[in-house]
Amino acid sequence: xxxxxxxxxxxxxxxxxxxxxxxxxxxxxxxxxxxxxxxxxxxxxxxxxxxxxxxxxxxxxxxxxxxxxxxxxxxxxxxxxxxxxxxxxxxxxxxxxxxxxxxxxxxxxxxxxxxxxxxxxxxxxxxxxxxxxxxxxxxxxxxxxxxxxxxxxxxxxxxxxxxxxxxxxxxxxxxxxxxxxxxxxxxxxxxxxxxxxxxxxxxxxxxxxxxxxxxxxxxxxxxxxxxxxxxxxxxxxxxxxxxxxxxxxxxxxxxxxxxxxxxxxxxxxxxxxxxxxxxxxxxxxxxxxxxxxxxxxxxxxxxxxxxxxxxxxxxxxxxxxxxxxxxxxxxxxxxxxxxxxxxxxxxxxxxxxxxxxxxxxxxxxxxxxxxxxxxxxxxxxxx
Numbered sequence: 085x086x087x088x089x090x091x092x093x094x095x096x097x098x099x100x101x102x103x104x105x106x107x108x109x110x111x112x113x114x115x116x117x118x119x120x121x122x123x124x125x126x127x128x129x130x131x132x133x134x135x136x137x138x139x140x141x142x143x144x145x146x147x148x149x150x151x152x153x154x155x156x157x158x159x160x161x162x163x164x165x166x167x168x169x170x171x172x173x174x175x176x177x178x179x180x181x182x183x184x185x186x187x188x189x190x191x192x193x194x195x196x197x198x199x200x201x202x203x204x205x206x207x208x209x210x211x212x213x214x215x216x217x218x219x220x221x222x223x224x225x226x227x228x229x230x231x232x233x234x235x236x237x238x239x240x241x242x243x244x245x246x247x248x249x250x251x252x253x254x255x256x257x258x259x260x261x262x263x264x265x266x267x268x269x270x271x272x273x274x275x276x277x278x279x280x281x282x283x284x285x286x287x288x289x290x291x292x293x294x295x296x297x298x299x300x301x302x303x304x305x306x307x308x309x310x311x312x313x314x315x316x317x318x319x320x321x322x323x324x325x326x327x328x329x330x331x332x333x334x335x336x337x338x339x340x341x342x343x344x345x346x347x348x349x350x351x352x353x354x355x356x357x358x359x360x361x362x363x364x365x366x367x368x369x370x371x372x373x374x375x376x377x378x379x380x381x382x383x384x385x386x387x388x389x390x391x392x393x394x395x396x397x398x399x400x401x402x403x404x405x406x407x408x409x410x411x412x413x414x415x416x417x418x419x420x421x422x423x424x425x426x427x428x429x430x431x432x433x434x435x436x437x438x439x440x441x442x443x444x445x446x447x448x449x450x451x452x453x454x455x456x457x458x459x460x461x462x463x464x465x466x467x
Contacts, residue, residue, distance in 0.1 A: 233338070272314055
């Protein structure tokens with residue numbers, strides 16, 4: 085697809101990837117002579133992180149551990165966290181966890197000492213600074229938040245809002261696939277399909293970029309080939325590592341190109357019915373693909389190839405094989421395939437479609453225009 089958009093990429097200053105790099109992070113923090121650190125994480129990781137935290141304290145680093153984020157974060161959650169940390173004497177904020185934890189860690193690092201209010205930074209490019217060192221370490225293989233300029237919060241009206249800024253790209257990223265070994269199969273599946281969706285929506289995006297297509301194609305290939313094994317055999321380090329790398333590649337797609345119709349339509353499932361973000365995307369992905377592929381059959385045929393399909397007689401036939409492959413992968417991972425399986429009432433579809441129409445920053449990227457009527461049809465197809 086031809087585009088007049090300028091390619092602009094903000095990569096992290098440093099990316100360290102590999103089994104056991106949590107130890108490398110520990111050593112680097114000591115070497116950097118950090119004085120005060122906020123570690124934002126989740127309760128299930130506290131025991132695994134205890135030696136890391138103790139080592140920092142043994143080197144006279146003041147460490148504050150926060151595990152208050154337990155679901156998709158809201159404006160209210162963030163205000164409470166900022167009130168708690170406003171006077172903390174720290175130079176570094178570290179996020180270790182899933183996308184919600186990483187998003188909040190990114191915003192805490194940006195807002196500590198910043199005079200801008202939360203409402204003033206919502207949107208694209210409105211955050212003007214970040215005064216604290218920011219380090220992210222993903223504990224799931226899904227959101228790509230650790231390498232993206234995005235953070236998502238649910239506002240006071242229950243709508244998801246994006247804060248997008250180069251100041252939200254971490255200074256340093258440590259990706260340790262070993263942190264994902266204990267993830268339950270359901271979370272492995274949902275987050276992996278979320279990462280796959282990042283790659284797929286960037287690759288088929290109206291504003292796709294050849295440079296980003298390289299990351300997107302390889303991300304799809306890695307995840308499609310290894311996710312089922314990672315779900316069914318969570319201690320397979322090789323499968324975990326390949327899905328983790330695919331997730332990072334998907335994260336690289338989020339800043340320069342971003343997602344499209346799947347994510348726009350998934351937002352109401354999260355805000356209205358509190359479905360996990362990855363599950364919301366997985367529910368809608370094949371049905372948005374069915375809607376989209378006729379607008380870009382060549383790109384969707386290439387998606388099918390990345391997913392492991394063989395080339396059929398035409399691009400359209402190959403693209404359809406890719407959609408079938410996605411449905412098979414979702415089933416193999418044990419993810420629900422229909423909205424009705426999650427007790428979402430059919431009567432909610434019209435309002436969900438109306439809410440999705442507000443996510444214009446993503447809808448504009450979709451290869452085929454989605455109107456309100458189209459959104460309703462897609463939700464009905466997914467029902």
